Amino acid sequence: MRKRATRVVPGVGRRRFLASGAASGAGLLFTGGAAALFGGCDRLSAAPSFRELLQRTEALNQRVHRTLLWRGALAREYAESDVSTPFRPNGSKDASSLPPDYPARAAGGFADWHLEVTGPVLRPTRYSLADLRQLPARTQITRHDCVEGWSCIGRWTGPQLSTVLSHVGLHPDARFIVFRCADERPRWVRGVNRYYESIDLVDALHAQTILAYEMNGAPLPLAHGAPLRLRVERQLGYKMAKFLTAIEVTDRFPTVGRGRGGTWEDDGYEWYAGI
């Protein structure tokens, strides 16, 4: 008897649940849609519950991409003749968002520049520009898609991030790679606030993820992040941190800044920028 009852009741419950779920879902969409259409969009955008829904969609999009798209897929590489001239820089473009001594250091060929690689790694290492130039390099002509919508094509040269990471030896706990930058948000926004960015190991170990010290056959220009920038070819431009100073390997999602994994992310952009 008891068994029978438990068999029947859940059936009814499920049906009722589905019906009420469908009804409330439709109701929510109707009111949401209607509110949005009649000027409530801005209020909805600011509502914490709606923001949570938006952020859940972001996580869903990432999961769908990671599940459906082949993780080793290479971004298209182009011919030399496809390179954009000029290539529009984005983010920090000049000395105004860099430390005061930066132009002088650039003029000196970044002789005193170092890239620190730290975190749960076997051999924390400090690389000079010369050290990085001695590593096997990859050259790729790829399309840079800005979140704003435009695209430029450039030729980038530098060691694969995977080469550097295998050199320092990742601890099995390592999950994210955080990039620290020399450029700052303009001071009037939030005081001194150095740019940072992060990616997971799927992108960090991807063949086209490189630390570029050359652009179009010349040392990386200041506008494009001299002396070293990240290239993550299957994501949007804002993920490709410029003016690199340090790489931190972490075992958890980075909690620096506002805790959203990057300077742009802290301003509301998606952490997964594959869309």
Added chain:
Amino acid sequence: MRATHVLNAIALALLLMSGLQIFNAHPALYWGERSDFERPILSISNSFTAEGRPVGITTIFGVAFQTSGVLGWSRLNGRPGPRAFPGWITIPSIQDLATGRLWHFLVAWLFALTGVVYLGYSLAGGHFGRDLLPRSGEWRHVGRVLATPLSHQTVEGSSPEAPRYNIVQKLAYLGLTLILAPLTVMTGLALSPAIGAAAPWLIAMFGGRQSARTLHFALTWLLLLFVIVHVAMVVLTGILGGGLINGVRSMITGWYAVPGNAASDVSRPVAPATAGRAIGELEP
């Protein structure tokens, strides 16, 4: 079916408005793989006259138009300022690319999923074959249908029993559901750098990422044009024929009353425009 109809209309409006927010972040369109900033197909910008008066400028194929007040320079909350599409048609109204993108990618799921449900249901349920597929003898009616004034078009069409789509309607609906809407989704997907890497053919079939972006923009307006004409037709045929409320009600509920049916005003199976069952058959 009804639900997908209404949900898609809402989704389309939200996608248009959040899409224009995204467009406003870089209000220029190009052809090919990359952006040739010197030669956009279309661009919206602002400038100042010799007297220092701000003007909105829209340039299409190198020809500039003054579009102050709407495109390039418009008021938002009473304050004039530079913005490509005006704040009243973007989500959010202020310039906020990050939030506009989140809206767009949320509602895109709604649009795509209702589209899949509609297509699946229509194919499985025979809606396409029964109601939309043109029959061999119908093609020669295209000219006649187009030439017939709306006031003489009858809702019943070929059958006195129930309304049927005419050949022009069939072609319009097939074009929308099988070509226009899928192409809009595909050009949108082609803009994702991750999808572009995994499926390079998607970008290639549209002639490059910037071409895909331009087509995505153009297809949006074709979809909007369809919706405007579609609603206008329902309203007009409603006024001229079976009654406005009848037509609009059928769009939302699926119940269309066939005029002149003595037994009941609303007891005939509904066809196409209105597909579904007659009100008389409504379950309790």
